[in-house]
Amino acid sequence: MRERKKQATREALREAALRLALEQGPDNVRVEDIAEAAGVSPRTYNNYFSSREQAIVAAITTEREARVEAAVAARPPEVRLADAVIDAIVTQYTDPGEIPREALTLITAHPSLREAFLRASSAISKPLANAIADRLGAFDGPTAPVLAASVAAAVRVALEQWLQPAGVAPATAGLVVVSGSLPDMLRAALAPLVPALDAAENRPSQHPRHQ
Numbered sequence: 002m003r004e005r006k007k008q009a010t011r012e013a014l015r016e017a018a019l020r021l022a023l024e025q026g027p028d029n030v031r032v033e034d035i036a037e038a039a040g041v042s043p044r045t046y047n048n049y050f051s052s053r054e055q056a057i058v059a060a061i062t063t064e065r066e067a068r069v070e071a072a073v074a075a076r077p078p079e080v081r082l083a084d085a086v087i088d089a090i091v092t093q094y095t096d097p098g099e100i101p102r103e104a105l106t107l108i109t110a111h112p113s114l115r116e117a118f119l120r121a122s123s124a125i126s127k128p129l130a131n132a133i134a135d136r137l138g139a140f141d142g143p144t145a146p147v148l149a150a151s152v153a154a155a156v157r158v159a160l161e162q163w164l165q166p167a168g169v170a171p172a173t174a175g176l177v178v179v180s181g182s183l184p185d186m187l188r189a190a191l192a193p194l195v196p197a198l199d200a201a202e203n204r205p206s207q208h209p210r211h212q
Contacts, residue, residue: 065125
């Protein structure tokens with residue numbers, strides 16, 4: 002019951018944050034406004050989010066890391082680990098319902114929201130490390146966390162490229178127009194990690210089926 006209440010509070014806060022930002026502009030939204038709209042105190046707000054930008058972005062990115070973990074875990078053992086990871090990332094980051102158009106416009110128009118959006122990609126590291134460790138059967142080494150952190154870094158690189166201003170220097174950009182295919186950018190950024198994922202999976206000591 003307590004966990005359900007916490008989850009409901011988190012959901013109310015992030016939904017209020019996004020709604021107010023869309024209505025008033027993020028620069029005009031205070032933490033106190035978000036807390037009031039969600040029916041909680043500012044102190045309670047601070048237990049869930051460290052900034053208004055984090056709350057606004059959470060309305061778009063929430064649960065994505067859990068979905069990535071679940072997607073990797075759901076693939077059968079005969080599916081190559083690299084394929085399982087890349088497919089999960091591409092699917093969960095390019096779901097048509099993942100980023101509503103008006104929310105994407107809001108994020109691309111405000112540098113602080115873009116940065117919060119990019120930082121959110123690091124949240125996939127721990128859940129993805131758990132899924133990779135389960136696949137490898139390796140719980141006592143750095144392999145899974147290192148691979149997961151590398152995947153998170155590659156995702157950030159792809160998102161940064163995707164959100165680059167079209168024909169305008171990043172330092173002077175206002176509205177950012179997303180450029181190119183995000184699925185293609187994600188696959189290209191993750192491609193250099195395929196040999197490492199393959200090498201980890203094919204170690205005989207961890208996968209008897211490869212012996």
